[in-house]
Amino acid sequence: MGKPSILSAFKAVKFLFQKPVTLRYPFEQKEPAPRYRGFHLNDWDKCTGCGNCADICPNEAITMVEAPEVEPKPGEKNERPQLDYGRCCFCGLCVDICPPGSLRLSRDYFHIHFDTNTFVFLPKDEAKDEETFLPPEEYSILQASLTHRRKDYEGFSSHPDFTLFEPERVPMPQVSPEERRLSFVEQVLGYSREEARREAARCLECKLCEDACPAHLKISDYIRAIYEDRPDEALRKIFEDNPIPAICGRICMRHCETACSLSIRGEPLAIRWLKRYTSDSIVDYREALELQPAPTTGKTVAVVGAGPSGLSVAHFLALKGHKAVVYDALPGGGGMMRIGPPAYRLPVESIDKDVAYTASLGVEFRFNTKVGTDVLFEDLLNDYDAVYLGIGTTSSRSTRVKNAEKCHLALDFLQRNKIGRPVEVGKHIIVIGGGNVAMDVAREALRLQHIQRPGQETKTMTVSLEDWDEMPATEDEIEEAKEEGVEFNPAWGPKEVVLDDSGEVKGLACKKVKSVFDEAGRFSPSFYEDQVMLLEGDMIIEAIGQGPDFSFIPDAMMENVEFTERRKVKVDEDGRTTLPKVFAGGDIVNVNLDAVTAIADAKVAAEGIDRLLSSES
Amino acid sequence: MIPGSQPTDTDSERELELYFGPQHLGMVGNFSITLKVRGDRIVEATANPGYLHRGFEKLMEYRTWMQNFPLVCRVNVVEPDSMEMIYAMGVEKLAGLEVPERAQYIRSIYLELARVGSHLFGLWAYSNMLGFDTPAQWAMYHRDLVLDLFEELTGGRVYHIYLWPGGVRRDFPEGFKDRIVETLHSIGGCVPDYDSTFFNNRLFHQRAHGIAKISQERAKALGATGQVLRATGMRYDIRKVEPYAAYDQVDWEVPTREEGDAYSRIWVIRDEMIESVHMIFKLLDAMPGGEVYNRVPNPFKWEIPPGETYVRCESSRGELGLYMVSDGGDKPYRVHFRTPSYPHGLTILEELLKGASIADVGNTMISLYIVAPEIDR
Amino acid sequence: MISSLKSSLESTFKDVAVGEPEAGRLSVLAPKDSLPVVLRYLKENGLDHLALLSCVDWPERGKFEVVYVLSCYMPSNTDYASEQRLHVFVKAEIPREHPALQSVIDVFENAEPYEREIHELFGVHFAGHPRLIPLFLEREYEIPPFRKDFDTRQYVAETFDPIPPVDE
Structure with a gap:
């Protein structure tokens, strides 16, 4: 190092003549x-x-506080984050965790x-708060x-x-x-233990x-239990609100996944598959659950229908010590689940697993017994302390177009394929409908074609009033049907079934749909009568919806059954109908028409029945 | 001595106890030293830390692995980035996480920028303490330019909260490379000015030469690392000894000096700063593209398998280590930072002050490059 | 170097357990009375840098684990050898009741503040330490604050809650 000089420092004098670097704030x-x-910043809409x-x-700088101006709905709570700037360290972890990305940091710091x-x-942003967030000309750093x-x-x-x-x-x-289109093998294979834990x-x-x-399942609790590798604990949590996890784990309409935070900017948590994993990984529910029914009360309840709501109500009643007897016309439990969802989605063994557990709690099942013919509804009312109606919607609707009687009906078709002798299918099949049942029918028909007519040129088409964007079937179903080779004809309505000379089905004449709903949003299709086409096919299946069958209720009694505006059986907050000691739930009561809502109805009705029976004793 | 009283032999020999800091003009940071002096010679010095003891290591036992990430930087305000690095290294080691290659380069560039910023701050402290106000002002200004870079990259000027387990938190913004180069050139262009006003100034030489001198032998015995050790001739630098981030991807030198005194330590800091700037240029040239972050598990469910680790990196002050234990839970079981200022500010400071004059206390302390929060944690 | 060090440790000391939990790291569990000799032996065999002295509280096991992290300074002034990456954890387990150890200041001088810190924060006594006085804290606590049974949240709640209002 050179000899340091005392004078060298004076070179700094030159800086006297340079522009200062400090800012003249403000x-x-x-x-x-x-x-x-x-x-x-927080975007309240997101x-x-x-x-x-x-x-x-x-x-702990953020507290969730109630925001009365926000209407809570599925997937949104009426709470918003409140910041305490005495605690905040501006690290931004809140920004990076925020699932919708609504929470951000701004460049203001005064x-x-x-x-x-x-x-x-309570942070907001310019979308909701114009008084605070000002354009540059109105903004002053001094304020x-x-x-x-x-x-x-x-x-x-x-x-x-x-x-x-x-x-x-x-x-x-x-x-x-x-x-998978070659057989009825279950399409979804299920998570392994490691995959389930990772999910x-x-x-x-x-x-x-x-x-x-x-049904307000304790989802985050059972998901945590799965994560902690305690599937038995997960099953216990599920059974608090849902006694048919093997069924729901396969076919639930998963309102939960639609609401899942992760779905906003990614894929929702696979809640349904995790439920399925839980039920599949437990061989014997009884060992894992250790549920003990309450001491018997001596009260009896007749349950009409062994579908999701009937099974659930029987389960909850059995736990409360009441004797439940379930009647169903089918040879086994599950109701619509037994016949509706094709085997590739819901195998019968999974249904029987749930039903067998309910039976083990002391619930009695009387299968092959149709109320109204094998046993009279009046007798049930006399013999039991209460009656629960979980009859669902079992009669298929028809389009009632010309020659519609030549068509197959969805439920018969599905039922025969699943638990009876499979239908012999045609070469070119037309399925009328755009809902999930129509997808089931079309995908089954396609499989049967592959099984019954190997090597032949076959085709399965659907016709639906709704266009792609309004089709009621779930996206997954539509996607999977497309993958398997189902062809779609959206926005076409059936005009008539065309017959050939020998009276056999030749095809379906269709007219173009103008709109499906009227201005008020009610179902009221209108058509371009001049735009028509003929879909050729030798088999037509109608899958346009189902309705309930109340024929087992005597007419005199039926007059006292009140219905809602949407033609549903009217029940009070206890699930009680307008008939004395008759309760109801499931598809005849709710508009969701799915299994988990049926379970929710059953839970309410079970409480209501219990209250009724306890007050009597 | 009481006016009017007769001086006795014992008066000049009398030992006084003097409190140096925490509120003392010569003290930088919240730290205090109790001095036993005879005349203006120090007989014994007792370092008295604790004014900034926030119990971070205990607090971290109450926070999840991810929640600790914004906390660790606060251990050392002057160079928070090495703290982020060491915590990320510890978590990655315990959890077995991989870091993308580009992130490793960004980490190195980020840490070197931090070193430059921290050294400029140290230069401010040292020259200011010696009365060289002019270069002190420059150093402060130039540090601000580095902080501008940090602000653009991370969104924060002092606590950057940027380098997290799994990589870094955001990629370089558009045109950021150019801005780094530009800023470093403008700082580097002033090195001759710094040299002429400070480093080559005879006043500095006279004020620092031979002050607080420590031999390599004693430095090793007392656990010295960083400039304190390198100023005694040992090229001990964790970036070379156990390379991390991208330090083994480019060529660079470890500056050393032989004398072991305050003067040589400050020169080591100067040379290191220049070496860092060169290293950043090389890293920028060699930096690959690609991802900069491998997503870590869900922070609410992140559990790290049981285990313990000791990881270390070279902060701007020496060997920064982290001993961390996981019991398999979602929070660290035990965290202990080995900070370079700990031995420098306690054991070595006490030894070097023995026999020094009162006027050299600040000189000794700042030349040892002590930051009090790092000691207290 | 690792394997030779491992075997020489095992042959020299009958009462230590040596493990190699990962490449480049040895973990030596020694009885507390042997600590000074083990540390001195390691220091003489190249591990001349006591990087850290730490302590972990394991209340379920009723133990404190005192950990000495050793590594190497440069053997020469020029080259960077991979041996330098060697770390050794020397550990001793001591009971939580009346925990005491022999000070190792005569082996590693820089252990002095570490021992004071552990004494203060964990209540471990280091026999032979010249000034085992508080390092950081203002006062003594009934339970040394870094022990697991010292509940920080409870302490904060008792000491600082409720937050007094700030006068305008």
Whole structure:
């Protein structure tokens, strides 16, 4: 090192003549970086009130507070995060965990106030709060505060590659479309233990799903139990609200997954498959559950229909010590589940597993017994302390177009294929309908064609009034049907069934649909009568919906049954109909028409029946 | 001495106890030293830390693996980035996480920027303490330019909260490379000014030469690392000894000096800063594309298998280590940071102050490059 | 170097258990009375850097685990050898009731503040330490605060809640 000089320092004198680098604040300001982590912004329209931000906050600076102006609905709570800037450290973990990406940080960072309470506040953004968020010309740095902020001044915000949640689902192993269309083998193979745990680990435990589930299953609890590798504990949690997990684990309409936070910017947690994993991984429910029915009360309840609601009501009643006797015309339990969902979605063995457990609690099943013919409804009313109607919708509707009597009906078709002798199918099959039942019918028909007519040129088509965007079937079903080779003709309505000279089905004449619903949103299809086409086919199956069959109830009594505006059986908050000591639930009561809502009805009715029976003694 | 009283032999020999800090003009940071002095010679010095003891290690036992990430940087305010690095390394080691290659480069660049920023801050502290106000002001300004870079990359100026387990939190913004180069060139262009006003200034030489001198032997015995050790001639640098991030991907040198005194330590810091700038240029050139973050498990359900680890990195002050134990839970079971200022500020400081003059206390302390929060944790 | 060190440790000390939990790291469990000799032996065999002295509380086991993390300074001034990446954890388990150990300051001088810290935060006594006085804390606590049975949340609630209002 050279000889240090005492004079060298004077070279710094030259800086005297340079422009100063300091900013003359507040006249000169420094713009914060685009990623700046300042005060919060929250888009109230996107925010679901899930509370993950409050859970991740290392400083407990975020509290979820009730927002009365927000209407709670499935997938959204009426809560919004409130920040305490006495605690916040602006780390932005809340931004990175936020499933909808509504919570962001802005580039504002000024707040000076004598009132410490103003440091606690409910972030919004310019969409909801025009008074606070001002355009540049109205903004002044001298007034800057939490209530005087700049518009369009977003800083650190969520990025899909850096979220703290995992947006992608563990893929479910499935049989390929080419293979599965050749047989009725179950399409979904189910998660392995490792896959189930990995999928369960994605759950953020915000419980939006639990509010959305009609039966309010304790979803985050059982998902955690699966994650902790305790499937028996998971099963116990499920059974608190749902006694048919093997069935629901396969065919549930999963309102939960629609509400799942993860679905907003990714794939929802596979809640249904995890339920299925739970029930499949437990060989013997009884060992895992250790449920003990209450001491017997001596009361008896007749349950009409062994479908999801009938099974559930019998299960809950048995736990309360009441004797439940279930009547069903079919040879086994499950009701519509037994005949409706094709075997590739819901094998009969899975149904029997759930039914057998309910039977083990002391529930008596009388199968092959049709109420109204084999046993009279009046007798049930006399012999039992209460009667529960879980009869579902069992009669298929017809289009009633010309020659419609030549068509097959969906339920008969499905029932025969699943638990009877399979129908002999044609070469070109036309399925009328765009709902899930129509998908089931079409996919079954296609399989039967492959089985019965190997090597032949065959075709399965669907015709539906609804266009792609309004088709009531779930996206998955439509997608899988397409994969297997089903052809779609959306926005066409049946005009007449065309017969050939010998009176055999030749095809379906269709007319183009103008609109399906009227201005009020009611079902009222209108057509372009001049746009017609002929779909050629030798077999037509109608799958346009089902209705209930009340013929077992004597007419005199039927007059006293009240219905709602939507033609549903009217029940009170106890599930009680307008007939004395008759309760009801399931598809004849609710408009969702699915298994989990039927279970929810059953839970309500079981409580109601229990109250009635307890008050009598 | 009481005015009017007769001086006695014992008066000049009398031992006084002097409290140096935490509120003392010569003290940088919340730290205090109790000095036993005779005349202006220090007979014994007792380091008195604890003013910044926040119990981070205990607090971390109450927070989940992810929640600790914004916390660790606060252990050392001057260079929070190494704390983030060491925590990420510890978690990645315990959980067996992989980090994408580009993230490793970004980490190295980020840490070197932090080193430059931290050294500029140290330069401010040291030159300011010696009365060299002019270069001190420059250093502060240049550190601010580095903070601007951090702000653009991470959204924060002081606590960046950027380097997290699994990689880094965001990729470089558009054009960021150019801005790094530009900023470092403008800082580097001032090195001759720093040299002429400070490093080559004879006043600095006279003020620092021979002060707080420690031999390599004693430095090793007392657990010294970083500049304190490198100023005694040992090229001990964790970036070389046990390379992490992308430090083994480019060529660079470890600057050393032989004398072991305050003067050589400050020179090591200067040379290191320049080496860091060169290293950043090389890293920027060699940086590959690709991902910068491998997603870590759901923070609410993240459990790390039982185990313990000791990981270390080279912070701007020396060997920064982390001993971390997991009991298989969602939170660390035990965390213990080995901070470089701990031996420097306690054992070594006490030894070097023995026999020094009161005027050299600040000089000794700052040349040992002590940051009090790092000691207290 | 690792394997030779492992075998020489095992042959020199009959009462230590040596493990290699991962590449480049040895874990040596020694009875507490042998600690100073084991550490001295390791120091003389190249592990001359006591990087950290730590303590872990295992209340279920009724033990404190005292951990000495050793690594190597540079053997020469030029080369970076892979041996330098070696870490050794020397551990001793001591009972939580009246925990005491022999100070190792005469082996590693920089153990001095670490021992003070562990004494203060865990209540472990180090016999032969010249000044086992508090390092960080302002006062003594009934339960040393880094022990697992010291509940920080409860302490905070009792000491600082409720937050007094700030006067305008």
